[in-house]
Amino acid sequence: MVGESIDGHVQRQRSLARAYIQQLRAGQRPEGRPELGEWEAVVQNIERAYEKSHRDPGGLELVIDALMSQNQALAELLAPPPPSLDDVVRAERSQAGYPELPEDVCLPAEMGQQACRFLEVYERFSRAASPEGYDDFHVFCGVWLLSVVAARRVYLPLNMKRIYTNVMIALCARTSLFAKSSTALVAKDVLYAAGLGYLLGPDRASPAKLMSDMAGNTLPANYAELPVEKQERIRMRLAMAGQRGLFFDEFGKFVQGMLKKGSTTSDFSELFLTLDACPAEYENSTIARGGEPIQKPYLPLLGSMTPANLKENARSGADFWTDGFWARFSFIAAPADQYKDQPLDARELQIPTELVATLRNWHWRLGIPDCQIEPVREEVAGKGAARYRIVHSELPETACTITRDAYDAWRCYRSALKRMLVDFPHEDFHGSYIRLPETAMRMAILMASLENQNHIDMRHWAKAQELAELLRKNLHELYRQVNCSQSLSDVARAEDEIIRKLGYLADKGVASITVAQLKSSYLKAYSLKDLREIMDSMVRAGVLRKEVTPHALSGKYSLVTLVV
Structure with missing residues (x-):
């Protein structure tokens, strides 16, 4: 010992x-x-x-x-340590149209540790609350949650520009396999538990109705008859009316409607595009009747969709990639073979008090504008009718600071992504790559404001760059899924994938692999039983070799001949 x-x-x-x-x-x-x-x-x-x-x-x-x-x-x-199977998997994915960052831009993973305890605790809780959610869904739902609570009250100045903290995130995966809705609802539940649900906009609304709500000049017709607690909730909503978080559970259908000219939701694309820059004021009389101005608008968004929702409009070369609108979205695309079979536990799971307290304290620390609803009396047809005047104070804003090291690292990352664009055979990724460094900085601002008194240091940037690289990986995965062929049968496709994976691993020095390893690292969409039957059939056909060892009683498989 x-x-x-x-x-x-x-x-x-x-x-x-x-x-x-x-x-x-x-x-x-x-x-x-x-x-x-x-x-x-x-x-x-x-x-x-x-x-x-x-x-x-x-x-x-x-x-x-x-x-x-x-x-x-x-x-x-x-x-450098010798490559593991996981290393080979990551390397393969990086080569599938996904260029690696230059070594001088990469940052050690440990550098981003302790950048944001809230996200660490939230991700653990989200994984427990929605165990079948795709791995990358959890942390980005947490980022959206922070973006909603920030509510345009913190920014980083860059000359005359201000970078605010709004994000637009789309969870993209096949129906039912990846718990998109369940994972997103965890973030909403935490927001409501913190008493901040009034920062969310409606689940469904036309562009005109949303803009009218964000102008903050309207009360319900029965306001005077409402209980005091409901009146107080309305007052809190009006105090920050222009800052609204949105969640669209059926975002894919919403998108399809938005892309149709003349639909009731077609004006949302212009609205999202314009408000992404967080102008000081927004007014559009063509959308909102009467042209009610919105002060300091802010609209973070979270939605769930399937790749099928995009296939018609997001093929290679489509305007989808180059019109500037979709480049502002962060897509989290779950590979079809990475689903989980992990049911909920038979117990009640409590939201950690640390998450609730952290959000509440941050919300108060950022400052809450005052809103007074003052009654005004006027005579209507000889009777006194209640009327109200809504008086808003200005939304407080706090500027972040950033260390020289963190700023230089951001510049290096930005330059590296711009250089990559030259080598792409198309322009489909240009808009997304150009905007990704700013998205990363928005996440760094959130973390620094929440837990480091609005000061961005290297750990915040390192974590933000790590998250941005996840977004870049997911962008390429979405592009692959939207443009992949579906013509092969399931068995033929599985055989083709097995041959390609084993051939690739052999070239990398991994001579053989078990069925369990192949499923765990690559072909998660297939059951162990199906994979074993297919691979045993390939052994009988002379394509694969099977060897039973004391450490692999079920056998390890290797490629006998390469089939092109």
Whole structure:
């Protein structure tokens, strides 16, 4: 036990040393150096080089290369680990029309740790509340939740421009397999538990009705007869009438209607497009009768849809990709083979009080505008009729600040995505890639405002870039799904995928794989039983080889001949 304890301590110091050096290589010196044992002297040399190079990654790399040539242990410490099956899976997906970020723009995963405890707690809770939800759905529903509560009250100034925190997110997956609605409703439940449900707009409304509501100048006809608590809720809604979060459970059908000229929802595209920039005031007399102006409009959106909703309008080369509207959406597209079979537990799950308290405190800290509903008496047909005047105070706004390191990292990420556009064989991704860095900055603002007194540092940007890269991956997945062929039969398609996967893995040094590994990493849409039957059939046909080992009693499969 003592030997194991010492060995574990040494391994922990080794991991800490590696993580610490990697952060220095990325241009970020952590606050305080952990106990590094035998690595102390080496790390001190690298720290001195870091300071002398004025945090220039290029100069520091020259020093580290020289140290590794003299110190075999350091070279082994910093050597990349051999690829695992997961690494091969990620690499394959990155090559399927999804270009990797340049190494000098990539940030260590540990750099974004502790950027936002709220999102960590929320994601854990959401996974428990909606266990069959696609993995990426959870965190982005949490981002939308924060965007709703921020309500245009925090921003980052960039010269004369202000970056606000509104996001428009579409959960995109096949019907019933990925718990789109259930996962999104978790965010709504948390919002209502915090007593902030009045920040949401209606589930269904015409553009004219939504704009009228956001103008905040109308009371229900029976306002005077309502109970005091309902009157208070109306007052709170009117205080922030121009800032509304939207959730569309059937967003796909909504989109199809919006794309039809002359439909009752066709004006939403112009509304969403314009309000994404958060103008100081918005007025459109062609949509809203009377042209009621909306002060400081803000409209974060969350919707759920299926790839089939987009196939007619989002094929390669379609205006869908280049008209500027859809480029402002963040699509989360679940691969068809990554569904989960995980029913709800037979217990009651409580919303963590930490989530509720954090949202409430942040809401109050950002400032709530005052709204007074003042009664006015007037004579109508000889009788006194109640009439009211609504008096609004201005929505408070707070400017964020950002460290130089975080700002430079944002610039590098922005430049890297722009450079990628040159190599694409089409322009379908141009709008999305250009806007993705701003979306990332919006998420960084949310995290910094919530938990770091409105100051963005490197951990917030690192986490925001990590989330932005998830959005970029999902964009390519959506594009693939919308443009993929559906002509092969299920069995023939499975055989084709098995051959391609095993051939690819063999080229990467993974000679054989079990059925369970293949399903877990690639073909999740198939059952183990079906996959095993198909692969055994391919063994009998001489396409695959099956080998039973003490560690794989059900057999490991490898490719005998490549079928093109």
